[in-house]
Amino acid sequence: MTDHAAHMRRAIALAAEHSAQGEGGPFGAVVVLNGEVIGEGWNQVVGTNDPTAHAEIVAIRAACRHLRRYALEGAVVYTSCEPCPMCLAALYWARVAYVYYANDRAGAAAIGFDDAVLYDEVALPPQDRSLPMTRLLPDEARAGFDEWLGKADRVVY
Numbered sequence: 622m623t624d625h626a627a628h629m630r631r632a633i634a635l636a637a638e639h640s641a642q643g644e645g646g647p648f649g650a651v652v653v654l655n656g657e658v659i660g661e662g663w664n665q666v667v668g669t670n671d672p673t674a675h676a677e678i679v680a681i682r683a684a685c686r687h688l689r690r691y692a693l694e695g696a697v698v699y700t701s702c703e704p705c706p707m708c709l710a711a712l713y714w715a716r717v718a719y720v721y722y723a724n725d726r727a728g729a730a731a732i733g734f735d736d737a738v739l740y741d742e743v744a745l746p747p748q749d750r751s752l753p754m755t756r757l758l759p760d761e762a763r764a765g766f767d768e769w770l771g772k773a774d775r776v777v778y
Contacts, residue, residue, distance in 0.1 A: 628653055628699040629723055635663040636701040644668035650680035650700040660684025677708035681715050692716045702729050706739045
């Protein structure tokens with residue numbers, strides 16, 4: 622049987638330990654499959670100069686390396702904070718079964734990690750986003766999609 626509190630305490634401890642060391646914000650995550658920890662992560666944005674090195678992303682990468690596959694069906698993720706939009710998308714892409722979180726997005730915003738603008742921007746059409754975006758050469762790019770579609774050995778994920 623899974624000990625939810627123990628796994629969450631581990632995620633919280635990873636957040637505290639590594640943020641105290643200056644590696645990034647106070648965020649930690651643990652990936653569990655069938656009661657076994659298969660991946661851990663903590664925010665490494667500052668330590669690695671990688672804006673995508675959020676705790677959940679790091680933990681998902683570790684778990685996928687451990688299992689030698691790109692999907693985590695059946696896995697449970699324990700994260701010290703409600704996932705940001707990027708991490709939420711990654712959790713969906715990884716096909717995890719369930720997510721437990723401790724702090725929420727309002728608490729994260731109160732300490733300077735406000736993702737509200739990202740939640741809002743994702744819902745807008747590209748031309749209405751604050752980050753300027755212009756579609757360019759779609760007909761030429763379509764050839765790559767057509768080639769992919771015709772590939773007999775493609776892996777659909």
